[in-house]
Amino acid sequence: MKFFLDTANVKQIKEAADWGILDGVTTNPSLIAKENAKFEDLIKKICHIVLGPVSVESVSTKAEDIIEESRKLAALADNIVVKIPICLEGLKATKILAQEGIHINTTLIFSSMQALLAAKAGTRYVSPFVGRLDDISHEGMNLVDEIVTIYDNYGMDTEIIVASIRHPLHVVEAAMIGADIATIPFGVIEKLVKHPLTDIGMDKFLSDWKKVKKT
Ligand code: E4P
Numbered sequence: 193m194k195f196f197l198d199t200a201n202v203k204q205i206k207e208a209a210d211w212g213i214l215d216g217v218t219t220n221p222s223l224i225a226k227e228n229a230k231f232e233d234l235i236k237k238i239c240h241i242v243l244g245p246v247s248v249e250s251v252s253t254k255a256e257d258i259i260e261e262s263r264k265l266a267a268l269a270d271n272i273v274v275k276i277p278i279c280l281e282g283l284k285a286t287k288i289l290a291q292e293g294i295h296i297n298t299t300l301i302f303s304s305m306q307a308l309l310a311a312k313a314g315t316r317y318v319s320p321f322v323g324r325l326d327d328i329s330h331e332g333m334n335l336v337d338e339i340v341t342i343y344d345n346y347g348m349d350t351e352i353i354v355a356s357i358r359h360p361l362h363v364v365e366a367a368m369i370g371a372d373i374a375t376i377p378f379g380v381i382e383k384l385v386k387h388p389l390t391d392i393g394m395d396k397f398l399s400d401w402k403k404v405k406k407t
Contacts, residue, residue, distance in 0.1 A: 193367050196244075196353065196375040200224045200234060204378040205241050211381075216244035218319070218355065218375040220275065220299070221251060232268060239269035247297045247317075249275035250285075258285035266294045273316065275299045278306045283313040290314030297353065304338035311343065311350040319375070322366075323356035332356070333365045340369055360384050 194215035197208050200223040208214045217238055227234055239246050248265050252258040258281060262274040266289075273295040276282040286296045290313070297317040298310035302325060307318045320339060322332030339352055351372040357363060360383050366374045376384075 193371070194244075194373040195381070196247075196373055197381070198223070198355065198357070198375040198377050200227050200238065201378070202227075202234070202237055202241070205238055208378065208381060209241055213381070214242065214244070215373070216246065216273075216375075217242050218247040218275070218297070218353065220249050235265075235268050235272070239271050242271065244271065245273045245295065245297075245317075246271050247273045247275045247299075249277075249299065253279075253281060255281040255284035255288075258282060259288055262289050262294060262296075263292075273297045275319070276315075278310055283309060286310065286313040286315050290316070299355070301339075302335070304335060304342055307339040307350075307352075308342055311348045315350055317351045317353050317373070319353045319355040321356035322354055322362055323358040325356075326358070333362070333369065336366060336371050337369050340371065 195213050196216040196218050197205055197214055198218050200219040205217055224231060235248055250258050250261045252261045258276060265274050266272050275297045276286060277300045278298050289296055295316040297319055298315040299319045301307050301318050301320040310318050320335045322336060325332035325335060336354055343350060353373040353375050354366040354371045355375050357374055357376050357380055360380060363374050363376060363384060
């Protein structure tokens with residue numbers, strides 16, 4: 193399972209890269225807006241730190257504009273993936289961009305049929321937003337389950353990025369279902385490593401070690 197970091201914060205990206213578990217990064221306009229940095233400089237910096245795919249979102253709404261914007265975004269670095277929100281204009285653009293070899297991450301996925309359409313148009317990734325579905329009393333992880341089944345049924349190789357993750361259990365469930373990727377906020381990755389019994393065990397080993405005769 194691949195772990196992407198869901199942030200545009202350079203400090204967090206550097207730190208997670210040092211932990212040796214970082215496979216990629218996803219950004220969106222809201223995450224970029226938090227950083228108070230020049231857009232292109234920020235993206236180039238992130239793409240330099242991360243070896244894997246870095247998703248950057250297109251904000252155009254007409255197919256021809258999405259195509260033009262996506263080509264410019266893709267030219268910023270070799271590891272750019274262009275995020276395109278699911279819509280008919282986005283599908284049109286995806287088909288053309290995919291044929292040009294530009295990797296697309298179809299975002300704002302809230303139904304399995306949106307995911308099926310995106311895969312048929314040639315997208316490389318789909319991002320189902322589980323947390324936002326949970327927020328409106330829908331079981332977000334059921335959507336991931338449906339997409340995994342449908343893609344398996346037809347041998348589709350579009351990768352599923354479980355997005356809008358809010359807590360460690362989302363990551364556990366995504367892994368149990370067999371999703372390809374989870375894009376995770378920094379604070380949630382930190383929580384994944386924690387266990388109170390590990391802390392208690394470490395304290396005990398360290399205090400017992402002090403009692404050992406060293407010479
Ligand atoms: C994913 O690609 C999105 O950037 C992100 O996961 C959205 O998460 P949110 O619902 O917490 O804003």
